[in-house]
Amino acid sequence: MTNETLEKAKTEIEKKLAYAKADAEKGLADVKAEVEKAKAEVGKKMAHAKADVDKARADAKAEARTKPSKE
Numbered sequence: 001m002t003n004e005t006l007e008k009a010k011t012e013i014e015k016k017l018a019y020a021k022a023d024a025e026k027g028l029a030d031v032k033a034e035v036e037k038a039k040a041e042v043g044k045k046m047a048h049a050k051a052d053v054d055k056a057r058a059d060a061k062a063e064a065r066t067k068p069s070k071e
Helices: 002-066
Strands: none
Touching: none
């Protein structure tokens, strides 16, 4: 009977370990997905900021060309 109890306990521990491992892998996948999402968002914001800077430069250049020189 002791052997049977040990086998049941061992099986239960293995089952709980497998469940914990699966949950950890799911959690890691979720974290990785969130990181990729954050990277994409940062990339998008950087592209928007660069476009805004380029627009401002173009505006400044155009304004400098159209201003009459004060000579």
